[in-house]
Amino acid sequence: MKRSSKSRNGNPTTGPAANTGAGAGAGKGRGRGRIQALALAAALCCLGALLGFGAVLEGYSHRLHPPGLLGADGIAHAAAFNLLGFVVPGLLLAAVAWRLRERLRSGGAMARIGAWLWCLSALAWAAQGGVSLDPTDLDAQASRLHAAAWMLWWLAFVAGAALLAIGARGLPAWRGLISVEVLSGALVLVAVLGADIGVLPAPVAQRLALLVWLIAYVATARGERSGD
Template identity: 55%
Template sequence: MAATAAALAACTAIVAGALLEGYSHLWHPLALPGAIGVPRAGGYNLLLFGLPGLLLAVLAWRLRARLPGTGLAPRLGAAMLLCSALAWAAQGALPLDPADLDAAASRLHASAWMLWWISFVAGATLVAGGVRALRAATVAAWLLVPGLAVLAPELLGAGASQRLAFAAWFGWMWRAAGPLHP
């Protein structure tokens, strides 16, 4: 399920980027082809954010059901992962306003983006506390997701850093979907 969500998001980003004149995956944010007023934005938001987010929400829900013997913290972590996946989906329902990045629409999109990575880091940490097999992947996620999403845009550009952060998130979720050994 995580691989399907990641493939859907990646293919959508590649195709939409090719259709949007002047768009650079290296420099432009991933949400730009889904911004208000951009042609085909609704479909882009559905295929990049909406459906992958809902698929990963189902994965997080199933993960929570597989954690009953690990204690309360990992189950709360799975609930945070559910919030992260729903925040990913919400980014598509709350598109950016490229004409006014300080507008309410852009602020709501940015809030969903922040909720995505903050709830992911908290959730992954809590799940890994009870699932030894996820600890190494979680340490990598601690460094990659917030580091790339928040700190690296100045160094790598918004496009590259966001895509790497999203790949790390999808990768961790894919790893968490595998067999669990508390």
């Protein structure tokens, strides 16, 4: 005689259906945990590369020099920094944003476009590792491409943060992230514009924008754990 999946009072009991539901929930939980781990690994890799390679380069100052100088042509260990500081973190965070796009399908076009822009921002960060600065000629093609990738990086992030905040309003489980998106987008914008008008030293502003950018991805990936 087969065991019923429900007890006499109608409440579900252990059975194939219950086991299937539990397995699906566990699978989702593991998937979200992996995305959070990717975001955290990207942040640690990027910051570790910036601090580590900056410490071993004689004369390098985080207060006076841009992060991209560590990967510039002619600088010791430039290829390793470009890989660990730009390419790997950028690709990892692009994967995080891609997963975020899938999770926000029910949030409408605004949320999905915002996630796409965050994916583009992460890819633009990775691209900076492939077009190294030329410290002897900032007007060289490679230097211009590096600057263009930097501009695309912050523009895509700020626009994406605004759209994600708008899209999250229609998703109750994601509303807690609205403040994260708004604050991170505003801080990156203020840092970049502050450097342009001379209110903040450019190297300091660049590091502030980078730190906020990384925190935003980690916080959003962490928030996704309660996204169901």
